[in-house]
Amino acid sequence: MKSFLDEDFLLSTETAQKLYHDYAKHMPIVDYHCHIDPAEIAENKQFDNITEVWLGGDHYKWRQMRSNGIDEKYITGDASPREKFQKWAETLEKAIGNPLYQWSHLELRRYFGYEGVLNGDTAEEVWNLCNEKLHTPEMSVRGLIKMSNVRLLCTTDDPADDLHWHQVLKADNSFDVKVLPAWRPDKAMNLEKDTYLDYIKQLSDAAGIKIKDMASMKEALIKRMDYFAENGCCVSDHALTYIYFAPATEEEVNIIFTKRLSGDSITSEEQLKFKTAFMQFVAKEYHKRNWVMQIHFGCKRDNNDLMFKKLGPDTGYDCIDNYAPSATAADFLNSLVATDELPKTILYSLNPNDNAYIGSLIGCFQDSSAVGKIQQGSAWWFNDHKHGMTEQMTSLANLGLLGNFIGMLTDSRSFLSYTRHEYFRRVLCELIGGWVENGEYPADYKALETIVKGISYNNAVRYFAFPVDEA
Numbered sequence: 001m002k003s004f005l006d007e008d009f010l011l012s013t014e015t016a017q018k019l020y021h022d023y024a025k026h027m028p029i030v031d032y033h034c035h036i037d038p039a040e041i042a043e044n045k046q047f048d049n050i051t052e053v054w055l056g057g058d059h060y061k062w063r064q065m066r067s068n069g070i071d072e073k074y075i076t077g078d079a080s081p082r083e084k085f086q087k088w089a090e091t092l093e094k095a096i097g098n099p100l101y102q103w104s105h106l107e108l109r110r111y112f113g114y115e116g117v118l119n120g121d122t123a124e125e126v127w128n129l130c131n132e133k134l135h136t137p138e139m140s141v142r143g144l145i146k147m148s149n150v151r152l153l154c155t156t157d158d159p160a161d162d163l164h165w166h167q168v169l170k171a172d173n174s175f176d177v178k179v180l181p182a183w184r185p186d187k188a189m190n191l192e193k194d195t196y197l198d199y200i201k202q203l204s205d206a207a208g209i210k211i212k213d214m215a216s217m218k219e220a221l222i223k224r225m226d227y228f229a230e231n232g233c234c235v236s237d238h239a240l241t242y243i244y245f246a247p248a249t250e251e252e253v254n255i256i257f258t259k260r261l262s263g264d265s266i267t268s269e270e271q272l273k274f275k276t277a278f279m280q281f282v283a284k285e286y287h288k289r290n291w292v293m294q295i296h297f298g299c300k301r302d303n304n305d306l307m308f309k310k311l312g313p314d315t316g317y318d319c320i321d322n323y324a325p326s327a328t329a330a331d332f333l334n335s336l337v338a339t340d341e342l343p344k345t346i347l348y349s350l351n352p353n354d355n356a357y358i359g360s361l362i363g364c365f366q367d368s369s370a371v372g373k374i375q376q377g378s379a380w381w382f383n384d385h386k387h388g389m390t391e392q393m394t395s396l397a398n399l400g401l402l403g404n405f406i407g408m409l410t411d412s413r414s415f416l417s418y419t420r421h422e423y424f425r426r427v428l429c430e431l432i433g434g435w436v437e438n439g440e441y442p443a444d445y446k447a448l449e450t451i452v453k454g455i456s457y458n459n460a461v462r463y464f465a466f467p468v469d470e471a
Contacts, residue, residue, distance in 0.1 A: 089119055276332070
């Protein structure tokens with residue numbers, strides 16, 4: 001029987017072990033999509049306790065605590081940090097088979113040196129150990145990032161953001177990890193939202209342009225994209241229900257937009273026409289700038305109305321949506337190819353049933369302008385576990401070129417989430433090692449080294465044209 005989380009965790013063959021320990025283990029990290037706050041990096045925040053860094057904003061853990069019947073007081077309520085940590089420890093011991101169990105213990109080992117097992121009985125000793133270490137200078141936010149071997153990360157930023165903290169970080173020569181903004185214009189697109197008119201006022205103020213029609217909206221967005229580019233942005237991100245395609249004339253789109261600006265309601269058909277035109281416009285702008293377009297889709301959000309009214313969005317009440325028509329995605333990408341304005345694009349679906357359709361779709365739009373120009377994104381959210389990662393990479397290998405895959409990202413709000421890269425690399429090496437052991441790929445370690453190091457780090461550096469060196 002293997003020991004829990006030993007050095008060959010998830011690595012069952014000699015080839016897998018060699019690939020991980022010799023090639024993957026010490027590769028740096030580029031985290032090209034996350035939700036951490038740049039202000040906390042700029043201010044080099046020091047966390048007060050393990051609950052703050054572990055449970056603050058982590059809806060992955062909140063969902064499991066609710067599944068364990070924990071009262072909301074101990075999850076997002078006014079219970080003390082120590083009480084919340086106790087309830088998480090008691091929940092964790094039941095999470096057999098859940099990646100949170102392994103991630104949590106990887107974090108305890110890699111950052112805090114704790115080799116034991118966290119449960120209700122050990123919660124006190126873990127609480128004391130972690131809090132003592134969190135109060136040391138090397139465990140500040142910047143220290144955690146450096147400890148994780150991160151060379152570059154991209155935050156998630158609204159077009160109206162002033163990017164003040166990114167500018168502070170850029171001017172700070174004492175911290176050599178690059179922190180770049182990523183453009184997330186969902187609020188500018190989602191004209192059905194009750195807060196849309198208030199947001200348009202914010203965007204107008206940020207751009208210094210009165211948005212009164214579609215032409216001025218485009219002008220404002222271009223001005224803000226230019227500003228983001230000046231601050232190092234080369235990545236966009238979109239959260240869509242699915243990839244829309246309902247073409248309309250410029251006149252139709254302008255009528256829909258000005259109708260909404262006047263305070264009138266918009267039909268579902270009008271929403272789709274506007275969102276299609278919006279996505280086509282920004283995609284063409286990305287192509288001009290050589291920005292990467294990320295599209296996340298397949299999520300049905302905020303399903304519990306009662307709790308949404310109490311807690312708001314991103315609190316653990318989202319689920320997989322099984323409606324993601326491949327035809328509209330193909331037609332959308334094709335509409336950009338028609339004018340040679342398709343940017344580098346990464347497609348992520350929350351529904352693992354979409355793996356094959358994405359794998360077949362991306363092959364339709366590859367070209368010589370970039371290696372692996374259209375990517376299937378890594379297993380995302382409800383799928384970033386051993387089974388989901390293996391399934392996604394196997395499908396991509398079957399239908400495309402796994403060797404050009406740009407690998408893992410955290411998509412996280414936690415500074416301890418970088419152990420997910422270790423977890424991913426172990427899964428990757430186990431998968432590839434199994435193919436080699438089974439005679440499905442030769443034991444060509446020169447080629448295997450290039451593949452493993454590429455997927456772990458180098459492919460992403462090249463794909464995004466990030467200002468860091470390959471390893």
